[in-house]
Amino acid sequence: MATNKIQEPLDSRYKDTPVLIASDGTVFYDLWVEPSIDNSASMSTDIVRGEGRLDLLAYNRLSNQRMWWLIASLNKMIDQVEDTEEGQTVNIPRRIVSDAVSQR
Numbered sequence: 804m805a806t807n808k809i810q811e812p813l814d815s816r817y818k819d820t821p822v823l824i825a826s827d828g829t830v831f832y833d834l835w836v837e838p839s840i841d842n843s844a845s846m847s848t849d850i851v852r853g854e855g856r857l858d859l860l861a862y863n864r865l866s867n868q869r870m871w872w873l874i875a876s877l878n879k880m881i882d883q884v885e886d887t888e889e890g891q892t893v894n895i896p897r898r899i900v901s902d903a904v905s906q907r
Contacts, residue, residue, distance in 0.1 A: 812869070814867055816872040816873075816876075817832060820833055820834075820835050820836070838873070838876070845897050846877070846896055846897065847894075847895050847897060848892050848893065848895065849893055850890060850891070850893075851887050851888065851889055851893060852889060853889065855884075855887035855889055855891070856871075856883075857871035857883045860874060860893070861873070861874055864895050865895075865896070871883060873896060874894075877893075877894045877895075877896060878893045878894055
């Protein structure tokens with residue numbers, strides 16, 4: 804198998820993930836590496852409302868619904884549906900942080 808990269812959108816959590824391409828052309832993603840964000844001062848908090856959809860929270864706070872995975876990662880959520888509930892407080896990166904992560 805050859806190791807390559809697939810051109811992913813800048814806001815995709817898989818954009819820097821190597822892929823393995825089998826001889827038959829099947830593509831397998833390698834292990835995902837979580838981005839590191841060290842500065843807790845770059846965070847704010849918000850309350851999960853309604854259905855607890857992180858994509859809506861990301862759209863409202865980061866102007867990009869595709870960055871839901873960053874909120875999930877920062878809050879150590881494995882399943883964005885099962886790990887969120889209405890009224891829960893979650894850490895949200897400031898928009899400048901999410902922009903920096905998406906441009907790495």
